Ligand SMILES: Nc1ncnc2c1ncn2[C@@H]1O[C@H](COP(=O)(O)OP(=O)(O)O)[C@@H](O)[C@H]1O
């Protein structure tokens with residue numbers, strides 16, 4: 001028998017009222033937990049999805065400035081790059097060497113701009129697993145002049161699988177060139193990246209770009225975990241700087257995103273010969289992380305507003321409770337309970353409601369998360385990019401959950417404090433003779 | 437030596453823009469072990485005086501001395517401790533804590549304060565009190581399952597559990613029928629004899645008044661008469 005138990009017994013006196021108050025708190029906690037849980041896995045899912053689209057986590061482009069002032073994107077010889085990766089013993093899942101161009105696809109009088117990435121289909125089997133096939137087959141890539149295009153592009157050009165189209169492009173030195181593609185497959189464009197690239201065989205792309213078979217433009221590294229991106233990129237950059245010229249990773253102005261900053265340097269800086277630029281998925285996704293901050297802040301604001309409303313409810317309830325039990329308070333004081341004891345009794349009651357509600361809210365959130373994560377939203381869902389293989393995932397940080405619970409506890413105590421303090425300060429004789 | 441002393445005590449209640457002079461200079465002594473009744477018609481100031489003896493209210497002027505301690509210099513905390521240690525309360529409308537059962541209600545005062553008794557000692561004494569007030573079969577019942585007389589018996593046991601030297605009872609029989617009321621006062625008297633606890637109860641019922649050994653009659657906020665039976669005035673050298 002102590003304050004805690006008496007407080008619980010008191011709560012059971014007005015079961016409905018306690019339940020409603022607890023439910024309100026549970027609802028607030030449910031909402032914030034869902035938001036936190038979703039945003040917690042949001043960055044990772046978006047990152048993984050983009051990593052698949054961009055084929056990597058860390059990228060190195062070769063950039064050359066010719067004596068006539070032309071900028072060429074080419075890696076002629078990657079010995080130094082590979083050496084650095086091996087020296088650092090970087091663990092990677094895949095290493096890719098891609099060539100890419102932006103050209104015009106022409107079919108029966110329709111034309112459209114499209115970037116095409118050259119891929120080594122033998123080496124990069126994993127890649128097909130990441131693309132969502134809508135029509136055709138990846139087997140068709142056996143044909144050296146095959147191309148895979150998104151549904152949007154195929155629709156625009158009214159292309160069917162098996163159709164042949166023309167492609168107009170500039171070689172890596174800027175000469176006009178023309179080629180021919182056969183549509184091997186149509187894939188889904190999840191839509192959030194602007195538009196996704198088309199994919200063709202690297203040998204043919206190199207031929208069109210006038211690159212030698214073993215030359216390419218971008219080296220990509222797939223890491224085992226997204227958490228490795230920044231430290232690995234950092235180390236790789238420092239190691240490479242010993243052997244080759246690199247563009248700085250930071251822009252001069254902090255507000256531009258890091259990826260754009262590197263791009264600008266190529267335009268604006270005075271330089272000659274061969275330079276490399278190293279950038280990461282995180283550089284390109286810095287906006288995504290801002291979205292997460294916005295979402296979490298919005299969640300917190302929602303929580304605060306909810307809790308201000310709930311706090312008013314708690315304060316009013318405890319005012320009522322104080323009045324209902326005024327003679328009881330007087331009795332307890334007469335029997336020798338100190339002022340602090342009365343205050344503690346009320347605050348403990350409030351804390352029980354707060355914690356009970358919060359735990360119920362967490363349990364409800366867990367249930368909702370389990371249910372939501374069972375639902376298959378489809379690979380062509382408009383929110384595909386936020387999902388993991390078409391499923392919602394949630395990740396809650398322990399610290400954040402603990403902080404939320406702490407916030408709930410503090411706010412409940414704060415709300416109950418004024419009525420509790422008033423009850424504690426009642427003159428025992430006054431409390432005892434008050435008629436309800 | 438007196439266990440309770442009132443010296444020229446006045447109490448003035450503010451009432452809107454006017455004042456009520458409820459107690460107008462009351463002086464008396466109560467000895468250790470007294471079984472005393474404060475009698476008088478409604479509005480004569482009985483409750484006000486008991487509240488001041490019980491240290492749940494303070495006089496406007498004058499002095500209240502409990503166990504030799506002048507109360508007007510004590511802080512709220514010290515007064516609360518004094519109440520807890522020295523005084524038991526029995527109320528007209530019982531004032532049991534509704535969420536607690538008979539045993540827990542009696543135990544409640546023991547959960548407060550500094551010197552908490554050992555567990556088995558405590559249980560033994562509570563069981564003794566439950567037996568003493570005749571509620572052995574009701575120990576796990578909640579107040580709303582008891583009759584008025586039974587509730588007041590719980591209150592008597594609760595008032596005694598901290599072994600106070602003074603038990604105050606403000607019209608303890610007013611909510612009971614006359615037979616039950618008399619039984620309650622007889623019970624209090626029995627305990628007064630057995631435990632030598634000082635009982636001070638107020639009443640306006642003449643038959644109940646007669647059970648007391650020492651009667652202070654109030655009228656309109658002043659002592660109208662004082663009557664001692666079977667009792668001498670407090671001996672000066674008596675231990676308290
Ligand atoms: N809180 C109060 N405010 C104003 N007047 C009061 C208050 N309490 C008691 N009184 C007045 O003081 C007088 C004595 O009251 P009380 O001590 O309750 O008498 P009793 O208990 O003998 O009926 C009465 O006239 C009553 O109206």
Ligand SMILES: [Mg+2]
Pocket residue numbers: 482483484606607
């Ligand atoms: Mg009265």
